[in-house]
Amino acid sequence: MQRHPQMTTNSEEPQSKYDRMLLWLAEDREQAGRKHESIRRRIIEILASRGCYEAERWADVAIDRVVSKIDEIVKDYEGDPALFFYGVAKKVALECVKPKTHRNPNPPSPPDPDLELNHACLEHCLKQLSREDRYLIEEYYAKDGREKIETRDKLAEKLGIGLNALRIRAHRIRIVLKDCIIDCLKREKG
Numbered sequence: 001m002q003r004h005p006q007m008t009t010n011s012e013e014p015q016s017k018y019d020r021m022l023l024w025l026a027e028d029r030e031q032a033g034r035k036h037e038s039i040r041r042r043i044i045e046i047l048a049s050r051g052c053y054e055a056e057r058w059a060d061v062a063i064d065r066v067v068s069k070i071d072e073i074v075k076d077y078e079g080d081p082a083l084f085f086y087g088v089a090k091k092v093a094l095e096c097v098k099p100k101t102h103r104n105p106n107p108p109s110p111p112d113p114d115l116e117l118n119h120a121c122l123e124h125c126l127k128q129l130s131r132e133d134r135y136l137i138e139e140y141y142a143k144d145g146r147e148k149i150e151t152r153d154k155l156a157e158k159l160g161i162g163l164n165a166l167r168i169r170a171h172r173i174r175i176v177l178k179d180c181i182i183d184c185l186k187r188e189k190g
Contacts, residue, residue: 018172020068024081037164039063039082041087052096056148060171062092067175121184125177133173140170 024031025039043062065088066073076133077084126134136155143151156166 016172016175017067017070018168018175020074021067024070024074033164033168035082036063037167039085040167042082043085046089047093047096048088050090050093050097052093052097058092058096059089060174062089063171064174065092075122117185118181119186121181121188122177123182125180128180129173129176133169134177136166136169137173137177 022029022032022036025035040059040063043059045056047058047062052058062085066085073084128136129137136159139151139155142148152163152166156163159166161169
C-alpha cells in the first residue's frame with residue numbers, strides 16, 4: 001500500500017481543509033477535482049442503494065465528515081483515499097435510513113425553542129456573504145428532486161462553470177456559513 005504524501009508543500013500551504021482533502025486525492029488540482037466528483041457519485045450510489053432518500057445531501061454529509069478530520073486521517077491512512085470515503089458513506093447510510101419501527105408512545109415534544117435563534121443566525125450569516133455567494137447558495141438549495149438537478153445545471157451554465165466547480169463553490173460557502181452560525185449561536189447563548 002502506498003502512503004500518501006504530506007499535505008503541505010514547501011511554499012504552498014493549502015488554504016482550507018477542503019483544499020487539503022483535494023491535495024490528498026491528487027497533487028494536480030484538476031485531477032483531484034475529477035477524483036472528488038467520481039468519489040461523490042459513488043457515495044451517492046452507495047447511499048441510494050441502501051435506501052437513503054436524499055442521497056445527494058447525505059453524500060455531502062459524508063464528504064464533510066472526511067474534510068473535517070482530514071488532518072488526522074492523512075497522518076495514518078494508507079491506501080486509496082476513495083476507500084476511506086466509502087467507509088464513511090456506509091456509516092452515514094445507517095443514519096439516513098434509521099428504522100422508524102420504534103414509535104414513541106408519548107405525545108410529540110414542543111418545538112425546539114432554539115429554532116428561531118438558529119434561523120436568525122442563518123439569516124445573519126447569509127447577509128455576511130457577498131451578493132454572488134448568497135445567490136449561489138440560495139439557488140443551489142432552492143429545489144428538490146428533478147428540479148434541483150435542472151436548477152443546478154442552469155446555475156452552473158449561468159456562472160460559466162462546470163457542475164463540479166459549482167459543487168466545490170457551494171461546499172466552500174457552506175463551510176463559511178457553518179462557522180459563522182456556530183459563532184453566532186455561541187455569541188447569542190452567552
